[in-house]
Amino acid sequence: MPRPAVDPARAAAIKSLRQAAGRWLKAAREAAGLTQAELAERVGLRYYTFVSQVESGLGRVPIESQAAWAQAVGLEESAFARTLLRHYEPELYRLLFGDDAHEDRASA
Template identity: 45%
Template sequence: MSSNTQHVEHQLRREGGAWLKNLRENVGLTQRAFSVTVGTDYYTFISQIENGRGRVPPERYKVWAEVLKVDPKEFMQGLMRYYDPYGYEMLFGEFPQPRDVGDDKRNVA
């Protein structure tokens, strides 16, 4: 895996965490309250995800979408954009780019 590919994936993961944090804040929940609501044992796990150092567990996607008041399909599409950019590209026709990488969508290999 090239250095640029790793950079793109890391940046997308961080942006995904920021997206999730924004959704959580929009429903008015603290990390602690959110962790209780979605059934996570430690609010620090929410912090790790929001900082791009973890992922939402797949078996919890639906409950997260419900608590965040996001349509489950839209939530999954958003997660896929940040967590699985290659699958996202296959389904939606474009490789998601982090804000700081530029416009060359093929500059990831």
């Protein structure tokens, strides 16, 4: 079955959400007083450039390492994961948490 065409508006919205997640992560890292290299070391990354990619919205924090990232920047794990879910998978976030998403937006 052929893949459906990518909707440009949806692609732009996804890019915007990823960039917002990146800004949020960068702010959390900076608030923790960490450089990209220090964060990379704390979460077991070989290269700090992955942190840069995530902060620019080009990459995502893998689910299996979200707890380590949360601990490294001093945030509560479930709140960290929930914020990333809202940015990375907004429809799943809506299904799980309803339209009360506006309450979480204030923390982003």
